[in-house]
Amino acid sequence: MLRTRTWIIIIALIFISCGAVCLWQALRPAPGPTAEITVDGETVETIDLSAETATRTFTVETPWGTNTLEVGPNCLRVLDADCPDRVCVDTGWLTAGSPIVCLPHRLVIRLTGPGGGPDASVG
Amino acid sequence: MDIRRIARDGVLSAVALTIFIVELQLPELVPLPGVKLGLANIVTVAAMFMFGPSDAALILTVRIILGSVFGGNMMALIYSAAGGALSFALLLCLKKLLTPRQIWVGSVLTAAAHNLGQLLAAWAVTRTAAVFTYLPVMTVAGMAAGALTGLCAQLVVDRLRKK
Numbered sequence: 401m402l403r404t405r406t407w408i409i410i411i412a413l414i415f416i417s418c419g420a421v422c423l424w425q426a427l428r429p430a431p432g433p434t435a436e437i438t439v440d441g442e443t444v445e446t447i448d449l450s451a452e453t454a455t456r457t458f459t460v461e462t463p464w465g466t467n468t469l470e471v472g473p474n475c476l477r478v479l480d481a482d483c484p485d486r487v488c489v490d491t492g493w494l495t496a497g498s499p500i501v502c503l504p505h506r507l508v509i510r511l512t513g514p515g516g517g518p519d520a521s522v523g
Numbered sequence: 524m525d526i527r528r529i530a531r532d533g534v535l536s537a538v539a540l541t542i543f544i545v546e547l548q549l550p551e552l553v554p555l556p557g558v559k560l561g562l563a564n565i566v567t568v569a570a571m572f573m574f575g576p577s578d579a580a581l582i583l584t585v586r587i588i589l590g591s592v593f594g595g596n597m598m599a600l601i602y603s604a605a606g607g608a609l610s611f612a613l614l615l616c617l618k619k620l621l622t623p624r625q626i627w628v629g630s631v632l633t634a635a636a637h638n639l640g641q642l643l644a645a646w647a648v649t650r651t652a653a654v655f656t657y658l659p660v661m662t663v664a665g666m667a668a669g670a671l672t673g674l675c676a677q678l679v680v681d682r683l684r685k686k
Contacts, residue, residue, distance in 0.1 A: 401620065401621075401622055402620060404624070404625055404628070407625060407628040408628075410632075411628065411631050411632070411666065414632075414635060414662070414666070415662075415663060415666055418658075418659040418660075418662040418663045418666075419659070419663050421659035422659045422660045422663055425656065425659065425660075
């Protein structure tokens, strides 16, 4: 038989440690939106879009062709591509709901992190 | 099993089930899945300390199965059963360590075990370890709710013993 005071200390320890972890989880800066670029199913580059300060362009070389991407703060689009249909260019800016796909080049760009990707949920 | 016991456990199961169903109708206090008061556990805890583990296990099992049926969410059965089993095992261990005035302690600790069991089940179902990020907040909420239900159970046991 433990004394009630001992039990209260045990409970308080668990409660406070869990509360501290909660606080840490709440105060930790949330990671910004991240663009994941995959070619033929393999990730070639991930870009933290919230860390971008100025607009810049770069190219993604695939064995099937080249895409020119424009990246800015929290945004990304395909500026130019040497594929025949240019669906990826017409898609416009990357949003959470619709990834940019260039089927001839087997290139997929999708938004991950908060606002993108399937949300984890427990019932 | 004598008739007296069948009748008593049946009535207590009905009470637990009623509390469970009524609680489902209440608006959520915290907008988080899995966070609730768990008032039906008052019956389980009280039965454990008044009549012993086998009666408490019977009442808990009946309440979990029928609660999922009437609640209309059979997926909840997996989580309830996992949480119920783990918390029941812990309460069984704690029973010998607690005096009648410390029943609420058992409820607080088993509430934490209940949440752990639920998340273990969620981990097994979804196969994502990310569910454990819910563990701290669920433990804090669960222990607070457990203190409330435990105090209720202690009052119930106290009053029924006097009669």
